Amino acid sequence: MRVFFRSLALLLGFFSVQMKADEKEVNAAGWGSAIQSTTHSDPWSAPYALDQRPSTCTHTLVQSNPIWKLDLLKVYSVTRVAITNRPDCCGERINGAEIRIGNVSSDVFSNPICAVISSIPAGASDSYLCNRMVGRYVIVVIPGNDKVLTLCEVEVYVVYPGNLAAGRSVTQSSTLNSWIAEQAIDFNPGFKKTESACSSTISQTNPWWRLDLRHIYSISKVVVTNRLDCCPERIDGAEIRIGNSLENNGNNNPICDVISSMPAGASSTYACNNMEGRYVNLIIPGDSRILTLCEVEVYGEGPCLKQTFVKMKLKSSLSLSEAEASVRLLTQLESALAGRGISNVTLRWSQLPKQEVMRKQAAPGFLSIQEMANGAENAALWRTASLSSQFDSWIPRYAVDGLSDSCASANIQKDPWWWVDLLNEYQVNKVAITNRVGDTYYERINGAVIRVGNFPADVYSNPICAVISTIPSGATAYYSCGRMEGRYVIVHLPGNEKVLTLCEVEVYGYLLGNRAVGGAVIQSSTSGDWFAEKAIDGNRGLQQSNAFCSSTLDETNPWSRLDMRNVYQVSRVVITNRNDCCAEQLDGLEIRIGNSLENNGNNNPICAVIPAIPAGESYSYSCNGMEGRYVNLIIPGDKKILTLCEVEVFGKGPVLKQSFVKMQFNSRLDLTSLTMREKVLIQLGSALADRGLTNVTLRWSHTPKQVIQKANADKRCDKQP
Structure with missing residues (x-):
């Protein structure tokens, strides 16, 4: 047999x-304590700006540089600050107030500015973006003499960048009154009201608390905050366990660390060395123990969803x-x-x-590895696809799954079509088509038309990229689309009784509007072959960082600069961090935008400061239309390494400005002569180019006039353009 x-x-x-942690934005203002430089009278004290009642306000005396300062009691990443002005009168008093965020309590002007309040209508609330500025103190100050600072409400919104615990599911072995498990991941450290911001079990044997991350992560560290009001010793001996098992409620998973002790109100960090697990447990072994947690933060990479081929x-x-x-x-x-x-x-x-x-041992199977085309990522991979009809189980997405052995196919019909939605408009350079394997049916692709555009409902409304004459059995052919623009790539086969079969469709190009494309980049130094140009090559380097990312050496203040060749109004900058390791190396990165090359462009204004980006993630930073030709990225400090896997810059432009300059020349030359005038313009253009201003066109708006100055005459221009 x-x-x-x-x-x-x-x-x-x-x-x-790679999933970004749920970054829930929370108003942290009520968690801290406020003071002001002076107080007008008792009903106008500093805490009234935190009571969530806009009818009660703070009020300083008339003074120089009046200050209101909020101590959040720990360092946060601040996304925005909202200010409510007084409703009754004097709304203009707030004009010119500065919002500052930082860690210096004694000298408020040493803290960086988040925003300057031009004006707020009476009784209105305005919100000011702070782009994740990091600090413990939020200060509002009005510079100048004879000023009065009145605030009716201040809200400070914060996030924990990369905190995997945010928005997850938690449970505990028992609950003391209203001290529910969820309060350990609510961002609030409970420094003012412990009972409403911390979790706690009752007194019991082996009390525990468990966090379900919903996916398996490679966990680098866990941060635990102890209660401030009393009993800090209760947490002594708590074990942090990480793993995938729910045996014994997860308390048998491997130990990351043991908390020996922790001061009241402190936040301590425990390194877990990339332990993998879905569950994070905290348990205190022993009888008559109480487990109280005021905040638990979890940081790491993942989810650890791995692509694995199993031959069975x-x-x-x-x-x-x-x-x-x-x-x-x-x-x-x-x-x-x-x-x-x-x-x-x-x-x-x-x-x-x-x-x-099987009569003898079978020959080993083959694993095919898809190579990147021209160093760019396949924009079609795993995107949404559609077919005019579907033959059997040959679903549309099989043409964009990265595997040439699975194919999408329509039934026999008139004018069959297939399209992929790239989700954004792309500038498409190439499309690659892989044909089916077989001696009989491979010629069915002959005459198929590739189109790129924005109209999936009307195939013929989209411009043609190429017509496929023929593709050999199982082969892949590349078609140049000459930077055609569109969100959809369509393949259709005109004619009656046609069958369209596609085993793989790859699309290579760039997101439309990315001003980094075509720019010039340099960096302060280069590590090996991690060239600066790799930061704008269209490949995020998620699989091979060394092949597609830029990197400097270990040095002081490493930087990278993108020259967009024209001045643009930059709306946002997107930074992709490396995926393989060392994600923390990017912490503290400054994004600067401007037109100056002083200090290699690193003195230009700051768009944003990056507190952290998880491994393999792409984070977007709003620059609110800042104008500039150069985008610099610099990490201040000694022994720093700047690694960038992709930098994308989006905005409007080029910004072409017309300026009229009135100039005075003391010259013996006759500038009414056309030849002399052109010579002057050439010399001016050369002087501007030496200072980095090359995209300038100069011309005379008026012909220069010669003016003879008399001895006692008023000063005027000898030559006037």
């Missing part, structure tokens, strides 16, 4: 994903080459994995199962 083995491959975790041999009487049987098998496998707690897995055939008669 012959025994049949079915050989199949499974793709575990259909694609690798099955002894089965079923024909797994049939779609129904193969789909049923995947469902059974997913159910089995879910029963073991592995629920975040997508299974799919990378190759259809083949029936083989």
Whole structure:
């Protein structure tokens, strides 16, 4: 009797994903304490700006540089500050007030400015973006003499960048009154009202608290904040455990660290050395113990969704080459994995199962690796796709799954089409098409038309990139689209009784509007082959950082500068951090925008300061239309390394400005002569170019006039343009 083995491959975790932690924005103003430089009288004291009642306000005396200062009691990343002006009178008094954020309490002017309040209508509230400025103190000050500072409400919104605990599910072994488990991840450290901001169990044996991250993460550190009001010793001996098991409520998972002791109100960091796990437990072993947590923060990389190919041999009487049987098998496998707690897995055939008669050991299988084209990422990969009709299980997305052995196919029909939605408009340089394998049907692709545009509902409204004459069986052909612009790439086959089959469609290009494309970049130094140009190559380097990211050496104040060649109004800058390691190296990065090359451009105004970007993440920073030709990125400090895997700059422009300059020349030359006038313009243009201003056109708005100055005459221009 012959025994049949079915050989199949499974793709575990259909694609690798890096998810940003849920960054919940919270008003932290009420968690701190406020003071002001002077107080007009008792009903106008500093805390009235924090009582969430705009009818009660603060009020200083008339003085120089009146100040209101909020101590948040710990350092936060501040996204914005909202100010409510007084409703009754004197609304103009707030004009010119500065909002400052920093860590210097004694000298408020040493703290960086978030915003300057030009004016706020009486009784109105205005919000000011602070771009995640980091600091413990929020200060409002009006510079000048004889000033009065009145604030009716101040709100300070903060986030914990990269905190994986935000928005997750928590539980604990028991709950003391209203001290629920969720209060340990509410951002509030409970320094003012512990009972409404901290979690606590009752007195019991082995009390525990558990956080479910919903995915498996590689955890670098856990930060725990102890209560401030009393009993700090209760946390002594608490164990931090990380893992994927729920055995004994997760308390049998491996130990990251043991908290020996922690001062009241302190936040202590515990390194976990990239332990992998979905659950973070804190447990205090022993009898009559109480576990109180005022804040738990978790930092790391992930989720750890890994793409894995598994070759399996099955002894089965079923024909797994049939779609129904193969789909049923995947469902059974997913159910089995879910029963073991592995629920975040997508299974799919990378190759259809083949029936083989095994008389001896089978030859090894082949794993095909898709290469990048021209160093750019395939913009179509895993995007949404659609077909005019669908043949059997040959779904549209099989043409953008990165696997050439799975194909999308329409039924026999008139003018079949397929399209992919790139989600944003791209400047498309190339489209690659992989044809099906086989001696019979590969010629079906002949005559197919590739189009790029924004009209998926009307295929023929989109411009043609190329017409496919023929593609050999199983081969991949590349078609140049000459920077055509569009959100959709469409492939259609004109004619009656046609079948359109696509085994892979790849799209290479750049996001439209990215001003970094075509710019020139340099950096302060270069580590190996981590050249500056790799930061604007269109590839985020998530798989091979060394091949697609830029990096300086270890040095003081490392920097990178992008020259956009024209002045633009920059709306936002997007920075992608490296995925493989060392994500913290980017902490403290300054984004600067301007037109000066003084200090290599690093003295230009600051758009934003980056407190942290998780590994492999792309974070966007608003620059509010700042104008400039140069975008600099610099990390201040000694022994720093600047690594950039992608820099994207978006905005309007070029900003072309017309200026009239009245100039006085003391010259013996006759500037009424056309030749002399042109010579002067050339000399002026050369002088400006030496100072970095090359995109300037000079011309005379008026012909110069010669003026003869008399001895006692008023001063005037000898030559006047």
